[in-house]
Amino acid sequence: MELLSDPQVWIAFVTLLALELVLGIDNVIFISILASKLPEHQRAQARYIGLSLALVGRLGLLFAISWIVTLEGTLFTVLGLDISGKDLILILGGAFLLVKAVLEIHERLEGEDAHAPSAAGAGTATLGAVLLQIVLLDFVFSLDSVITAVGMVDQVAVMVAAIVVAIGITLALAGAIHGFVDRHPTVKMLALSFLVLIGATLIGEGFGYEVPKAYVYGPIAFAVGVELLNLRYQSVRARQRARSVEPVHLRPAYVKDSVSPGTTR
Numbered sequence: 425m426e427l428l429s430d431p432q433v434w435i436a437f438v439t440l441l442a443l444e445l446v447l448g449i450d451n452v453i454f455i456s457i458l459a460s461k462l463p464e465h466q467r468a469q470a471r472y473i474g475l476s477l478a479l480v481g482r483l484g485l486l487f488a489i490s491w492i493v494t495l496e497g498t499l500f501t502v503l504g505l506d507i508s509g510k511d512l513i514l515i516l517g518g519a520f521l522l523v524k525a526v527l528e529i530h531e532r533l534e535g536e537d538a539h540a541p542s543a544a545g546a547g548t549a550t551l552g553a554v555l556l557q558i559v560l561l562d563f564v565f566s567l568d569s570v571i572t573a574v575g576m577v578d579q580v581a582v583m584v585a586a587i588v589v590a591i592g593i594t595l596a597l598a599g600a601i602h603g604f605v606d607r608h609p610t611v612k613m614l615a616l617s618f619l620v621l622i623g624a625t626l627i628g629e630g631f632g633y634e635v636p637k638a639y640v641y642g643p644i645a646f647a648v649g650v651e652l653l654n655l656r657y658q659s660v661r662a663r664q665r666a667r668s669v670e671p672v673h674l675r676p677a678y679v680k681d682s683v684s685p686g687t688t689r
Contacts, residue, residue, distance in 0.1 A: 437582050444590030446641060449601070450622060451478055451565050452594055453615045454521075456602035457528060458554045466551050471598045474558035479591040481559075481566040486583055510567065511630040517564030518626025524557070525619035532612070564626065614651060618644050 452475065459470040495509035507515075570583075605611050621644070625635045 433579065433582055436579075437586055440583065440586040441590055444586050445593060447565055448475075448478075448590050448594035450618075451475070451562065452598050452601050453605065454561055454619060455558055456598070456605050457612065457615065457619075458557055459602065460606060462551060462554055467602070468599065470551060470554050470558070471602060472595065473555060474562065475591060475595050475598060477555075477559055478562040478566060479588065481562050482570055482587045482591075483584065485566055485570040486580065486587065505632055507630075511632070513564060513567055513630075514626045515630030517561065517567075518623045518628075518630060520623075521561060521564070521626065522620055522623030525616045525623060529613065529616050529620075532609075532616075608655065610651060610654075614647055618647075 452471070455471055455474040459467040459474075462470055495513070498506040498508055499512060500507055605615055621640060625640050628635055
């Protein structure tokens with residue numbers, strides 16, 4: 425009860441909750457893009473399992489603070505830079521995120537048409553493969569999140585509460601975020617571009633170049649705001665014209681059904 429009556433604790437909780445929500449939105453966007461490779465009936469399952477794993481991972485890392493501290497120790501030196509275990513994880517995770525996002529952009533815009541007969545069976549993904557990729561990125565996001573939380577707050581109970589509440593809110597919004605991103609190709613491309621930026625930022629942090637969070641999330645927030653205004657403007661114009669404009673369809677990542685040779689749609 426003494427903890428709940430301390431205003432400093434509530435300030436720390438709200439600050440940490442805001443941070444966790446920002447990291448959670450990053451996570452759910454990436455999970456949504458990966459889940460779109462799956463059949464429709466497995467997408468919600470992938471999102472909820474992925475976010476649940478993120479919760480378990482963050483809480484697990486939180487209670488392994490003594491192990492996390494050892495990650496700050498130097499493993500090796502490259503060109504005069506001391507690389508710790510944490511740095512190595514950030515570099516590898518950032519590289520994976522950057523490469524994955526670029527490949528996703530290419531596949532959606534330049535990839536082989538998944539509706540063509542020659543592409544039947546191509547571009548499919550299994551739930552296990554998608555979950556494996558989600559787990560890898562969950563670990564990177566969770567490590568960054570927990571290290572930041574430990575640096576901001578002393579009370580473990582406050583950190584646990586902020587993480588649990590943030591993941592709960594993210595779970596509640598996951599379906600809406602996925603649907604919105606999936607309906608608007610420009611938002612999907614923006615989201616993938618943000619993931620490229622975040623991946624590059626993680627690599628930079630791994631090599632010791634600290635990038636202020638405001639420099640990363642400020643442009644992201646501005647771009648999202650501009651795009652939301654643009655979507656609102658297009659919606660108003662569509663109502664005035666009494667017709668809607670069909671957005672450009674990105675190439676699907678999942679082939680719903682195969683086409684036998686010699687048949688036509």
